[in-house]
Amino acid sequence: MIKRNQPVLLERVNKMRQATNVGEYQEYQGFSGLLKAIEMEKEAILDELDLAHLRGRGGAAFPLGKKWRHLYGAKGDTKYIVCNADEGEPGTFKDKALLKHDPLSVIEGMVIAGYLFSAKAGYIYMRGEYLGIQKIFQEALDNAEKAGFLGENILGIPGFNYNITIISGAGAYVCGENSALLNSIEGKTGRPRVKPPHLADVGLYLQPTLVNNVESFAGIPVILREGGQAYRELGTEDGGGTKLICLSGHIKNRGLYEVNLGTSLQDILYSEEYGGGSSTGRPLKFIHFGGQSGPIGAVQHLEDCIYSYEGLWDKNLSIGSGAIVVMDDQVSIVDYLVQVAAFFAHESCGKCTPCRLGTTRILELLTKFNNQTAVVGDLERLEKMLMHVTNLSACGLGQSVANPMKSGLAYFPEEFEAGIREAVAPVKGGLW
Amino acid sequence: MSSLSLAEKEAIILANDSDPQRILNMLIAIQYGSEEGYIDEETAQLVGDHLHLSQARVYEILSFYAILKTEPQARYVLKICNSTPCLFTGGAMLAEVLETILEVPADEPTPDGLFMYHSIPCIGACDQGPVIKIKDTVFADLTEAKVYQLIDDLQRGCYQEL
Numbered sequence: 001m002i003k004r005n006q007p008v009l010l011e012r013v014n015k016m017r018q019a020t021n022v023g024e025y026q027e028y029q030g031f032s033g034l035l036k037a038i039e040m041e042k043e044a045i046l047d048e049l050d051l052a053h054l055r056g057r058g059g060a061a062f063p064l065g066k067k068w069r070h071l072y073g074a075k076g077d078t079k080y081i082v083c084n085a086d087e088g089e090p091g092t093f094k095d096k097a098l099l100k101h102d103p104l105s106v107i108e109g110m111v112i113a114g115y116l117f118s119a120k121a122g123y124i125y126m127r128g129e130y131l132g133i134q135k136i137f138q139e140a141l142d143n144a145e146k147a148g149f150l151g152e153n154i155l156g157i158p159g160f161n162y163n164i165t166i167i168s169g170a171g172a173y174v175c176g177e178n179s180a181l182l183n184s185i186e187g188k189t190g191r192p193r194v195k196p197p198h199l200a201d202v203g204l205y206l207q208p209t210l211v212n213n214v215e216s217f218a219g220i221p222v223i224l225r226e227g228g229q230a231y232r233e234l235g236t237e238d239g240g241g242t243k244l245i246c247l248s249g250h251i252k253n254r255g256l257y258e259v260n261l262g263t264s265l266q267d268i269l270y271s272e273e274y275g276g277g278s279s280t281g282r283p284l285k286f287i288h289f290g291g292q293s294g295p296i297g298a299v300q301h302l303e304d305c306i307y308s309y310e311g312l313w314d315k316n317l318s319i320g321s322g323a324i325v326v327m328d329d330q331v332s333i334v335d336y337l338v339q340v341a342a343f344f345a346h347e348s349c350g351k352c353t354p355c356r357l358g359t360t361r362i363l364e365l366l367t368k369f370n371n372q373t374a375v376v377g378d379l380e381r382l383e384k385m386l387m388h389v390t391n392l393s394a395c396g397l398g399q400s401v402a403n404p405m406k407s408g409l410a411y412f413p414e415e416f417e418a419g420i421r422e423a424v425a426p427v428k429g430g431l432w
Numbered sequence: 433m434s435s436l437s438l439a440e441k442e443a444i445i446l447a448n449d450s451d452p453q454r455i456l457n458m459l460i461a462i463q464y465g466s467e468e469g470y471i472d473e474e475t476a477q478l479v480g481d482h483l484h485l486s487q488a489r490v491y492e493i494l495s496f497y498a499i500l501k502t503e504p505q506a507r508y509v510l511k512i513c514n515s516t517p518c519l520f521t522g523g524a525m526l527a528e529v530l531e532t533i534l535e536v537p538a539d540e541p542t543p544d545g546l547f548m549y550h551s552i553p554c555i556g557a558c559d560q561g562p563v564i565k566i567k568d569t570v571f572a573d574l575t576e577a578k579v580y581q582l583i584d585d586l587q588r589g590c591y592q593e594l
Contacts, residue, residue: 091515246559327516
């Protein structure tokens with residue numbers, strides 16, 4: 001039985017001596033989710049997932065039950081299971097902990113998916129910066145196969161043949177986008193595909209494909225073991241379960257934590273159990289949620305904020321990957337956003353023009369504000385450019401560039417205005 | 433550390449089943465195993481032949497992914513994270529200190545070919561910044577003094593495995 005405020009995903013992380021040992025994993029209820037799943041009707045598995053209301057933990061927060069049901073209904077004899085372990089979102093290091101310290105939980109989640117969808121092949125695409133962890137994960141895969149949880153006739157079930165292959169990334173943030181990730185697995189450059197079609201219908205090698213994040217897969221065994229309702233009760237109305245959060249920046253206790261969805265943000269920032277307040281002695285100024293592509297909130301406006309999907313949506317914020325990057329009052333929002341813009345300009349894959357050129361133009365404009373060489377009209381140009389890049393880009397990278405910029409502008413407009421050199425005459429003419 | 437022989441490169445390719453799906457795994461393993469730290473033309477050709485890919489396809493991949501290099505690198509490539517969590521918690525100091533110690537700008541090897549440094553977006557160690565990464569090893573929670581010490585240790589050959 002699981003209760004609120006107990007570690008669920010990090011339970012074994014803090015206890016296991018050898019993360020890849022199947023016997024030890026089973027001592028901590030490992031593989032009991034899979035054992036339950038194979039006793040259930042497949043429709044009943046989907047019902048439990050719906051009940052659990054787990055939202056995808058990669059950042060998009062799409063209800064996992066719906067995604068799995070879509071793939072279940074997709075036509076095709078060959079279905080692929082893919083785990084997105086490309087974790088490249090700055091401020092995020094949660095998947096690393098699971099991959100390194102509890103790889104078998106991710107494997108168990110992927111095997112349950114393999115069973116449900118009668119898949120033969122699973123892939124885990126792990127970022128190239130985690131090379132050492134790839135070795136640990138491979139050891140976990142080998143051990144799971146030896147113990148009969150992967151390979152041929154898994155658990156003695158005839159025809160339940162399923163294997164998982166590790167594919168390494170090699171340094172491309174855009175490969176965290178699901179269709180780019182699939183292209184990369186196919187041995188191509190990792191540029192996103194045009195959608196629709198949905199990946200659940202036309203995915204890896206043009207077959208129906210499930211792509212979920214590491215943390216999402218790790219939650220699946222818990223849901224089946226404890227029941228969808230029990231899992232849901234760990235969270236709130238709009239999203240069940242616990243969430244791994246990564247605290248970094250000017251916060252005393254930087255690191256990885258697991259919280260119930262519904263925890264107060266003030267607790268996360270200031271209580272000794274979590275953040276412990278400012279590390280610099282200066283007041284905290286703003287928080288960047290969910291990685292570089294997430295929105296920014298001003299600390300002084302977040303006193304009553306609840307860390308949950310709906311709690312953040314109410315404030316025009318979002319959980320995203322779970323990154324919580326906190327900055328103190330000595331950081332200029334414009335200076336901060338220049339670095340964020342530089343990140344996107346660097347990481348745009350170049351396939352679609354709005355993102356390739358737009359990210360560069362945004363960086364140039366923000367740099368002007370930062371150097372106090374912006375001119376009257378630049379603010380409007382910036383807003384228009386943000387709108388273009390959001391609406392015209394082909395994938396989530398370009399579509400989310402404006403999130404931090406727009407929220408930064410909304411909370412701290414005076415810092416942008418201070419970057420405008422008033423002496424210069426207004427520029428006439430079109431606004432792109 | 434010496435560069436990989438033809439047989440060793442082929443062994444890496446075969447260990448990955450000559451499978452085009454795992455081309456990145458192979459290229460990284462070969463690159464990190466070589467003293468010059470890059471994929472030369474001969475190696476690109478070798479991988480292409482085994483995987484039945486044209487050299488142009490191999491180079492398309494080499495030029496797309498940031499970790500892969502097509503030019504010789506210094507013996508130790510020091511990677512600094514320039515994403516906001518690291519940069520604003522002391523990371524801005526790193527480039528400055530490295531330039532002072534090594535007397536070369538970013539992306540340029542020192543005359544002895546021993547060091548080179550440059551910024552990369554994120555290495556997943558945001559709670560340990562400032563950080564320097566060399567191959568797969570992260571040196572965390574750095575201060576100016578620790579950077580001097582690290583360079584000194586590297587010069588004295590304390591990290592032969594890197």
